Amino acid sequence: MSAQEDGGRKDAGHYPGLMGRINAFIRYFQNAGRSKFELYLTRSGKYADMMRGILARYGLPGDLIYLALIESGFSPKAYSVANAAGPWQFIAGTGRRYGLRIDWWADERRDYEKSTHAAASYLRDLYGMFESWPLAAAAYNAGEGKIQKAVARYKSDDYAELIRHRYLKQETKDYVPKMLAALTIAKEPEKYGFEGVKYEEPLEFDKVTVPGGTDLRALGLLIGVPYESLREWNPELRRFCTPPNQENYEIRLPIGYGKIAEEQMEEIREEAGVTFLLHSVKKGESLESLADRYHTTVPILQELNGLKGTRLRRSARLVIPVTGLSGEEAVPGKELSSEQVEAALKRFDDGGRRTRTVRVRKGDTLSRIAKRTGVPVDELAAANGLKTKGRLKVGRRLRLPGTAVQLAGNPVDSPRGGKKERKHVVRRGDTLSKIAKTYGVTPQQISERNNLREGQAPRRGRVLHIPLES
Template identity: 35%
Template sequence: MPRLVPVVILAVLFIGCSEKPLQRRAEQPSASFYTITPPAPLLYASTSSVPFFTGGQDTVEVPLTDTLSAASMPDTTITEEEKSLILLLETAREHYLQAMQAAAEGDSTASAVEFEEAIKHLNEASYYDDVESNADFNDLTRSVLEDYEKYIATIDSLGPQSSIFALREKINLEIEKVDITNIQIPASLLPKTDVPLTINEYSKRAIAFFMGKGRVHMENWIHRSGKYFPMMSRIFQEEGLPPELMLLSLPESGLNPTARSWAKAVGLWQFMKATGALYGLRSTYWYDERRDFEKATRAAARHMKDLYADLGDWHLVFVAYNAGPGWVRRAIRRTGSTDFWEMRHRLPRETRNYVPQYIAVALIFLRPEAFGFENVQKADSLAYEYVTVDDCVDLELLAECAGTDLATIRDLNPELTQWCTPPNYPGYQLRVPAGASLSFAENYARIPEEKKLDFATHTVRKGETVGAIAKRYGLQTAVIFEVNRMSRKTRLKVGSTLIIPVQSKSVAAIVEVQRKREQEERERALKRREQQRTLAAKSPARTRPQAAAYEPSGRVKLTYKVKKGETIGHIAEWFRVRASNIRNWNDIPYGRHIYAGQTLKIYVPEERAEEFRKIASMDFTQKQQMVRSSGKRSAAAPAERRDRTNWLQHSVKRGESLEKIAAKYDVAIADIRTWNKLKSSRINAGQTLEIYSAANGNGAAEREEAAATAKVRAGNDPTIVTHVVKKGETLGKIASKYSVTIADVRKWNKLNGSRIVVGQKLKIIRQRT
C-alpha cells in the first residue's frame, strides 16, 4: 500500500551566481514560499543492492527494485549520510590494503602514499555526526594508525608526501640515533631572540635530523612560510608577543591549516576542540575555526601569552602547549627545577623532543645559509579581502562571483568544511582574492532566479524524532540541530516547523545527484582495483594475491564457518583480532555483510591455535559467556598484583587522550598502557581503563610535593623571605629567582592558581646562603 507523502514547502534563499552575462533581477522578498508536489520515484540503473549501515555492529544489504520511490522507502532504508560514510570507510580500507601490500613488497614510497590516503579519508569521515561511537570507524582508524606507526619504525626515511604526524613519529624514533659529530654551532651564529636557542646534544640532534633525513620537510616548511608568516607576524605583534613564536607552527602542523593529528587536534596551531573553544574557536558541521588561519593564529598567540603569564619561561610554555600545563607542574614538582633541560627526562617522549625541534627549525629558518637552505624559494604571501555573505551559498558560485576558482576559495577559507557558506550565519566574512571585492559585490547582486537554494520546511508529526526526520531527507542530525539552532536536549513539539536545507530543486533531485556521484566513485574504486590486480598478474614482483600482506608471520590460518546471527564484530572479539583484519583477510568491503555458511580465514597466534580451534567449535552462547568471563578476569588481573583498594576504573570520555588521563591521575602513560595491556596510545570513548590510585589523594603526588618542599627547607637554618610582587613578575620568575618550585610558592602562600598582583606579599622559604 503506497504511503501518503506530506506536502513539502520550500523556502527560497540565494545560492550564487553563474550565468554569463548576469541579468539584474527584480527585488524579491527575503524568503518566498511555494508548494511543490511529492518527488518522483528514483530510478536506479540496476537491481543491485546498496549497503545498509547499522551503527557499527555489522552491515547487511538492502536490495533495491528498479523503481523504488523515495516516499515509499521504509524507515530502515540507508540514508545518504550512511552511504557516504560507508564509502569513505571502504575507500580508506582500499588504501590501507594497498599500503600493507606495498610495504610487504618493500615499496616504501607507495606504502607511505597509501597510508596517508587512508588517513585522509578517515579524517574526512571524522566530521560525520557521532562517528566516535561507530565501531567500524574506530576499529579501522586504530588499525591504520597502529600499522603505520609500526611501518614508520622499519623504514629509513619518509617522503615529502608524509604528514607532519608521521614525521613526528619518525623523529621520536630516530632522534637518539642521529650522529652529531660534525655539527658545530659557533656562538656568533646564534641570532638574538626572546626564546633561548640553547645549543646542546639534544638540539644538535634535531638540527642534524633536519639537515639529513628531514631536509625535504624543512624545505617544504620554509617554502610555505612565505604564504602564512606575514599574517602571523602581524598578529603576534598586535598581541604584544615576539614574532619569532610563529616558528612553533612549523613542528606543530608543518604549516598545513587543515592538518588533523592522530589525537584529533586540528589546524595550523593544532588546537584540541575544548582548548580551541576556550579561545573562541567554534567548530560545527559547517565550519571549523581551528582551520581558520587568522583566528587560530590569534588564539594561539593568546594561549601562549596566558601560559607565559603562568610559567614565566618560553621553554616551559612550549612544553605546556604541547602536553598541557599539568605536565609542567608535575615535572617541576618531581625535579625541583624550572629548567626544561633538568626536567626533560620527566616528560613524555614527544614533549622531550619538542623544544629541541623548535630550536632546530628556528636556527635553520633564521640562518638558512649556514645550514645549506639558502636557495629555497618561499611561496607568495596570502593576499585577500573580506566580503560579507548573508545566505547559505554554494562555494563554486561564490568563486564565479569573485572571478576565481573553487580551489582558491577553499584555500582562502579552509575553515569551511562543506560545499557552502554556513546557514543561519548572517554576515559571514568570506575571503576572496585581493582586488575582487568590488566585482564580487556587483555579481552577487545579480544572482539569477535559477541559482537559488531551496530550503524545505517540515512540520513535526506525533512520534517523530530529529533522527527520523534527518534520515527522511538524507541529512545528518547535526545539520538539523545546527540550521534550526536547537540543542541536542531540545524536545520536538508536534506541529512545530523545522527548516530542511536542500541543495537542489527537490529532495529527489539532490538524492539522485548524490547517488550518481557515489556510483561514479564506486566505479572508479573498482576500476582502480582491477588495474592493480592486472598489474599484479603481469608483474613478477606482484604475483601474490592482494591479501597476502595480511598473512602475518607467527600466525596460522584457521577456517571458520559463519553461523546464523553472527557478525564480524562477534568473530573479531572471539578470536581476539581486529574486525578490519577479518575484512582484509577475506576481502569483505564495508557495506557487505557476512552470511550463515560463509567460510572465513582467521589468523591466530601459532602457539594458541588449538585454543582457538576449540573456541570455533563452541555455540554462540558459550562464546559470549567466554567473552564475559574473560573480560572480568582481564579487568581484575592487574589488581591481583596489589591491594584491590588501590585501583579504580576510568571510563574514557569523548575527546580524552592517554596524556590527559595520565595527567588527571598523576601517573605515567607507560603505566596505563602496561596496566591495561595497550599496544599503543589509541583509546576510544566508552573504553574502561584500570588506574592504580596510590598516586592520588595523599599518595605519590603529595609525597613528591612534600619532598620538594623539604629539599628547600633542608639544613639547620632555613630563611623566610617576604617578596613583594613587582610589575611584570610571574610565579615562574619568582620561583626561579629563589631557586624554589612554583608548587612550593603556591603551597607556602595557600594559592589555588598562578594569578598574582603587583604589591602582593609572598612568603618564600629557602636555605641560608
Template identity: 30%
Template sequence: MFLSRRLLRGSLKSLCLSWGLIWSSLIQAESPRPAPPKSLPLVMETSDGGFRKTTLWKGGKQRIGNRELLGSKTLFRKQLWWFQGIAYDIPIVKHAKVDRALRKLTVNKRAQTIIGIKRSGRYMPMIRRMLEEEGLPLDLAYMVAQESNFNEMARSRMNAVGLWQFIASTGRRFGLSINRWIDERRDPLLSTQAAMRYLKHLYGIFEDWPLAMAAYNCGERRVQEAINTAREKGLKPHFWNLDLPRETEHYVPSIMAQAILYNQRERYRFAHLKTAKPMDETRVQLPVAFSLEEVSRRAKTSFQGLLKLNSALYRGFPPMNEDHYTLYLPKTSHAVLLDSLKRNPQPERTWDQNYNQLVQDSPHMMRLLEQFGAPVYFRVKRGDNLWDLAKKHRTSVARLKRWNDLKQNPVLRVNQRLKLYVPTWQVFREIAKLPEMKSSSKLMAKKIRVRRGATLSLLAKRHKTSVNKLMRWNRLKSAKSLRAGQSLIVGYRRVPADSTVQRNYRWIKVPRHATLSHLAMRYKTSVRQLMRWNGLRSAKSLKAGQNLIVGFSDKVFKPVSKIRKIRVPNNTTLSHLALRYKTSISQLMRWNGLKKATDLRAGMKLIVSKPSNLRDSDHKVIRVRSGDTLSKIAMRYRTSVKTLVALNDLKSKNLLRLNQRLLVPTLTTNES
C-alpha cells in the same frame, strides 16, 4: 731528560696552535658570519621581520635594555639569547637534543623541511606581525614549523588540526568555532589569534617559554605535575630537569632547531629556495544565502581556488547554522564582487531558505545525500529520542531511521553511535540540475490515534481506503501489528506548496504524584508513546518537576481561500456556527441566502467565511483553575454559559477538568 721534556712540550704546543689556526680558518670558511673581536660595539641589523641578524658574538643571555629594536621589551619578551652570532627572543641553548633535531631536519627529513620553508613565506609575515602586536616573542612563529610544517590542512593522529594543531576542545576553549559546517582551526588568521591567547595563558602560569611550549604540547597539568616531582627531588624546575612525555622532550628542542635552521638557511644549504608570496587576501562577510559557487562567479575567480583559500569551510558550503559567514577573497577579486553586489544584491538562489525544502525525504534526495553528502557521526545521550535528535541536527526522523537501519519504533541506547549525511556543495549542484517542480500543492499525511478494539478493516472502511494502503503507509508487516494508542496515517490531503508546516512539541512540567497512566489519559495518548517520546526506560523513571513531551501538533499556515464552506453537522444551530467561525448569524444568513435561522439543515453546505470577514483572533485560551465552573468563568469574562459550550464543543456543562484549556471571547460578537 728535563731538556727533552721541554722540547716535547714546545713541539706539542706549536702543533696545537697550528691545528687551532687550521680549525679556525675552516670555521670561518664555513660560517656565513665570522665572529668579530670583542672590542667592537654591538651592532644590530633590523628588518621588517624584527631583529634577526647581528655582527657580534656574545655568549649567554643578553638583556634588551634601552636599545632601539623593532621588537621592544614587553611583559612576555624580556631577554635576548645569542647563539652562533644571531639573536633570538626565545631560549636557544647548546644541547645534544637540539643537535639531534637539527641533524634530523637537515638530513633525514630534508624533503619535508624544503616544503615547509617554501610554504613559510605565505604565513610568516602575518604571524610575526601578530606576535609583535601582542608583545610576544617573534621566534614563537617557529612553533608552526614544528607543529604543521606550515600546512593549514594538517591533521595529526590525535585529530589536532590546522597551522597551530589545535584539538577541538582547546580550540573551542580559546574562541574557535568548530562544528559540522566550519572549522576555524584551519583559518590561518583566527587560529593564530587563538594560539596567541593560549600562549599568553601558558606563560602566565609558568613564566618560562620552554615550559610554556612544553605545556602547549602535552597540557598544563602534565607540566605542573612534572614540576612538582622535580621539586620533591630537590631539582630546579626548568625544562631540562623535568620528566615529561617522550614527544614533549623532543618537541621543545625541535622548535629551537627550527629557529636555528630558518635563521641560518645559507649554512644548511637552503638559501636557494623561493618562498611563497605572503597572504594578501581580503575578508568579506556575506549572508549564507550566497553559495561559494555564486561568489566565485560574481568575483570572477575559480571555484577551486576559492575553496583552497577558505579551507575552514571544509564542506565547501556556507555554515547553515549562521546568518552570515566570512570568507577570504583575492584582492583583485574584491572590487569585482562589490560591483556585482551593487548591481544585484539578491542571491541567485536562496540556499538557506531552500535547505530543508530541496533536501526532502524523497528516495532521490536520499540517494543524492548518500552519494555526495558528508557523513557525520554522533552519540546518543541519556534522555535523547529520535524526534529531539532530528530537530537538533536539522534532519528528519525518516532519514535517521534509514541511515542507521532502525525499526519502526526503535529503542535508543545511551552512547549508541548514529550516522547522518549533511549536504555539501556537490549535493546542491546536483539539486540545481533537477527540473523545477510544477505542481502548486503538496501532500500532507492525515493521522489519527487508534482506539481500543479498532482493526485495520474497520479503519479502512471508515476512512474510505484499503487495508493494503494503510499497511503500506504505516509500514505494518501484518494487520496484527496495530496497537491501541498508535498514531496511524489514514490518508493524504493536498495543501498549497507555499504553506509551511511547523511542528510544535507540547511540553508540561510533571506535577507531584502524577503517573504516566494518568498523564496518558489526560493528554489522550498512551504510556508507551510517552515513554518513547521522552526516552524513558520504565514508568518509574518519571520524576516530579521533570519536563515531559505529551504530544505535538502540525500547524499549517496557508494562504486564505476566497470562500470557506463546511457541511452542516447534526444537532447544530446558526448561533453555534457563528461563534465557532467568529462571525455573526446575520452574516451567515446573508452569505447563504437563508431567510430565517430554522432554514438550516443537517448535511447542507454552508459558507462560513469570506476574505472581507477575515480579522485578528477575538478569542483567547485560558486554563481551568481549582473550583472553577462554567458559570463562574462566564461571569469572569462577561459572556454566557451557552457561548462557552458552543466555543469549546462541551458535551456537558458540568464536565470540567483541572488545567483544561477553554476558549473565551475577548470581544463581543453580534448574534442578531
C-alpha cells in the same frame, strides 16, 4: 621584561642545557628530515609575515611562528591522529576555549588567521603562567596541567632540568629543542645547507562579508572565482556553503574580487543563498539525476544525507540544497527551517564526539574510498596517519572526519509566520501571472511576499516564496 623582549632576545645559544638535543635535530633536518623541512621553509613564505604580525599584536615574539612549523609545517589542512587540526594543531576543547568555531559547518582551527589569534592568546596565557618560554612551549605541547605538576614535583622551573626526569613524555622533552633547531636553520638556511629556498609569495587577499548559507559554487559562478579556489582561500569551511546558522560570515577572496562581490551583493543574497528542502524519492530518480536537476553534486547530497553509496530507496526523504541558480522547479516537498536542519546536524557535530568509520575492502585505495564516501583523499590520509598513495590493509577501519548521518524529521509547514509556503525557481518563460496560476494564488500575493515592485518581472533563476492557503 615583556614576553616579546624575553623571547625576542633569545635564540638556541641562550639554552646551553639543550644544545645537545638542538644540534641533534639540526642534523635530522639536514638529513633524514630534509625534504619535509625544505617544504616547510618554502611554505613559510606564505604565512610567516601574517603570523608574525598577529603575534606582535599580542606582544609576543615573532619566533613563535616556528611552533607552527614543527606542529604542522604551516599547513591549514594538517590533521593528527590525536584529532588536532590546523597550522597550530589545536584539539577541539582548547580551540573552543579560545574562541574557535568547530562544528559540522566550519572548523576554524584550519583558518590560518583565526587560529593564529587563538594560538597567540593561548601562548600569552601560558607565558603569564610560567614566565618562561621553554615551559610555555612545553605546556603548549603537553598541556599546562602536566607542566605545572612537573614543576611542583621536581621543584624546578628549568626546562632543561625537568626533561632529565622520566615524568614528561619524550615528545615533550624533544619539543623545545626541535623548535629551536627549526628556528636556527630558518634564520640562516644557507649556513645549514638549504640554499636557494623558493619561498611562496606572502598571502594577499580581500575580505568580504556574505550571508550565512551562501553556496560557494553559486558565489563562484556569480563573481568568476572557481569553487576550488574559494575552498582553498577559506580552508575552515568544511561544506559547500558558509554556515547557514550564522547571520553573516566573513570570507577571503583573491585580490580584486572583494570589490566585485560587494557590487554584486544583492544578486549574491538572492541567488547564492542556500535553502534546504525535503524531497521524497520517486521511482527512477537517482543521486546523479537529482544532483543534475538542482545544480548540486553527488558528494554534497551524500554528505547532507549520510549516504555511503549512490543507491536510493523509493520514498526515502533527502535533504536537497537549493539556490537561485538551481534552474528548476522547487522540490515537491516543504522547506526545512534552519532550526530543523541545525537540530539534526548537531547530532553528528564531529568535534571529537562522533565519527563514522569505513572498513577497507579488497582492492580499496584511498581514492576509491574517497569517491565512495565523499571525504577528500587528503583528509582521509591525515585523519588516519596515512600517505595519500599508501597501501591499505584489508579489514582496517578508517576514520571519516566530518561525515554525517541520515537527516530525520518531518517537513515544516511554515518557514515564517505560521503560513504554508512552497518555493519556485523562475524558469525561462515564467511570468508572475503564470506562476500564480500554477499555485492558485494571485500575482500580488507573490509580489508582496518577495518584495517585488509593481510590474517587476522576476529574474530567471531567482527563488520565489509562494504563499499557500492553509
